[in-house]
Amino acid sequence: MILVVDAINRHLHVDVLDEMFRLRARVFGDRLGWDVDIRDGREIDAFDALNPAYVIGLNDDYEVVACVRALQTTGPHMLSDVFSDILQGEPPLRSATLWESTRFCVDTDRLTMSGRGPGSVSRATCELMIGSLEFARESGIEDIITVIDPVMNRVLKRSDNAPCDYVGATVQMGKTKALAALLDCSEERIERVRKFAGITGDVFVDEKQFVKARAVRKAKAETRSDMSEKIIQYLTEQIDDASDVVELDAALALTEHMLEPGSDARIGHR
């Protein structure tokens, strides 16, 4: 399943983003050996401060298994400011209908969902590609420029999602090589990847349901032993009964408050 997190809903998904930054640290730092800045086990760079949109892949247990980040090419982005070597001194492409996608990664250690798809490209990888193409398309974006390494380039080709072209040159970046590929966000491309992976139907998670499921799990996991069953039940009900995001927010805040050490947990007084 795919979840999109941007500035509007990020307050609901703070823990999801945290998991995502840890995933990026594991993949880009530990596994691929990219030259990235890792602090406290999280890989966060300057572009994460610009409120990008994240397309996040989740497994059946609602854990983060994949992610990618979208930035507008009209504003600051990685090709213009960090990966400019790829462009060989040329100015970057700038267009309101062209997004840059970076930090595409999949947690291969944590894949629990039906495992590998055909041709050894995982289902999670395909789902993330479909999710990001569909999200871009829905936002009026016509093409994506993506900075990738040769491994990702092969993954794209193998999943019937081959780039329609490349921009600039392939250059050495730390231990690996990097290149910039162009992908159109056409229905045809999405259809091809869907067909390749055998994925039909909506890939996006129901956000409300997702927040509830995570909150209920968290409440159960963190509940202190001195809290009565009744209170836990009440909190779970509050979360379950929330009819919109605002109510859900309130229910989560209440749960958070109740779970805080030292809170007297007297719901009747509220």
Add this chain to the structure above:
Amino acid sequence: MDHAAYAGFNPVDNSIHGVVTYPDAWKLHYVEQAFETIDPTLAAAATSTSVIDWHRLKPTDDFQRVFRDAAEFGIGSTGLTIPVRGAYGDSGAFSVVRKCSEAEWKQQRAEIISGLQMRAANFHDRIMRQGRSMFFMRQPNLSAREKEVLQWVAAGKSQTDIGTILSISTRTVEVHLRSAREKLGALTTSHAVARAIGMEIIYPL
């Protein structure tokens, strides 16, 4: 669409710009009620970089407060805001609003969203160029490829021809053209060619 609104910030001369098509009575009411301090569509555009469909803001009290009043002035609450981010720390927000059913909105949204993205950026660029220092900073900086593509357009070649000549895909030609149009502040390719010749970026033929 019933109405459009633009708000932009130029960090070089610290100026704020606003252009709206709303009726005067609503503008007056909006200012009197100081809605700009609570309007969630403005707040959302200040942070988000992706499109904000207003249905995501609807459950908030502030949205209800502003748009309940808006309804009295005949203004709908189905709409979206496109945040624009420029390369020089400049930012803008372009919103459109329409009074219609959710189903109608969904269909229309899909048809116009791509064009709106382009127009929002173009509009923002025009406003930003009004500032003297921004005008000089924003001189179009075209890549060799973009110039090459424009030069071939000026020579009368089609996009397919250009793809063949330059050994790139037709889609890539289109991407370079779109970027060139944006950098030149042009809405159409002919407009971009005219500008590029006028600015001596390509040769007249």
